[in-house]
Amino acid sequence: MTPVALPWASILPWAIVFLLLNLGAGLWRAWKGPTDGDRLLTTLLFATTSVAILLLMSAWLEIPAIRYVALMLVLLATIISLAFFGMPERPAKTGEKRDD
Amino acid sequence: MSAQLVIDVLLGLILVGLAAQVAIGQHLFRAIVFYVAFGLAMAVIWARLGAPDLALADAAIGAGLTGALMMVAFRRLVEIDPKQAQAQATRGSALAVVIAVLAAGMVATIGLTALMLEEQPGVAGLQVMATLEETGLGNPVTGVLLVFRGFDTLIEMTVLLTAFIGSRVMTTHSRLYVATLAGFQLPLVRTLVAVILPLASMVGIHLLWIGSDQPGGAFQAGSLLAGAGVLLLLTGTLLPASKSRALVRLTLVAGVSALCVLVLAPILRGQVAMAYLGRGSLLFAEALMMISIATTLTLLFAGRPSLKWGRT
């Protein structure tokens, strides 16, 4: 029951292209970012933008299961920030921020 | 120029670029971030190729589990030997260049040959699709995994169990590194756990249930639950425990046992081993497999044979 006045089959892929270019541009921050926190920003960008890309792909390819991939991704998206949180600073000066 | 082609080219470039940076980059931390991005890009590519089952499993394991594993390993490295965590200048090696050229040549030869071969009829795939209705399943991937190639799945579960036993051998006497947060007291993190844990369990069981007819199944559900388990470990809700408990051991072997039952039970009924017994038997085996996979992966992350509840 999709309203078909517009050629969605070609609009959606170009939106995906745009988002992929965003991803590519975001990689620069991972390269440069002076602190480690800046590099984690790239992970955040990748997670949110990948969810958007997956949702668009689900509509474009007409595979509803891909929405579940986006759901899984978003459920587990915090793991990397959680793993990073207690990271001691580099180079470790006084060994603080240890969380045993 | 069609958008499809541009998407494929972009995805390919991102993938190769990330892989190159991970493999030959000098900054360890940067390589970890690129690896996480690589895992996410992989999940997108599986979706693009129209393989939602693979994308489901890859999103949980490639993007979540292994990324967290590397981050935790890096933390331990920084605490033990901060110098190693700095950027290393890699010395170029002549042998590496030779191997790289040979590998590239091999890939090029195989790739070009594959492109030039005429299209072979997909014999096995056609047979699967033809006989799928007899099994009453709707998802050909589940059909292949559990009905047509069930022995392979049995071996895969055994490999998982062996990996766990191997890791136990390696870590029995090592000092426990508890990768938990001091920030568990943060109310935001407790909210996160309170929201994600029930949702992940629900989605996992849902994926297991619909796996017979739609993309999903034991591996996908198990890897999602393993991701949730890693989340609990990282926030301190679960802690590694040194004393191995019988219940935990039961869940570890449940998957292999269920598949062995699937293999042997038909013999008792007078049929060939691994003959198809019905959807109920598949769901039973898949449920136990899901529990096994989740527990094994979580314990592999924890590094200890059992788990206990942390301060909740």
Add this chain to the structure above:
Amino acid sequence: MIDMLALVFLISGCFFIFAGTMGMLRLPDVYCRLHALTKADNLGLLLICVALSLLGGRVRVALLLLLIWLLALLASTVSAHLIARHSRARQVSEGDNE
């Protein structure tokens, strides 16, 4: 009519995600970058979800997309909080040692 609405939502969603990426690349500090990234990206994701719900046409799809967006909100909130806390703690300790 619904089509045009969905197109407007899709384009504005993509624009906000673009704005978030620009903010992440150009702003001077990790805290500013976090602001730009999380807020703009979540808004962009919301607009894209709305557009896809209009296209999907079924309530079930819209509810699933709403759930995905809410979880993305939670995930980026907690992630941003953790990254900011870590950066602040590092900044404080480096300031003390100078």
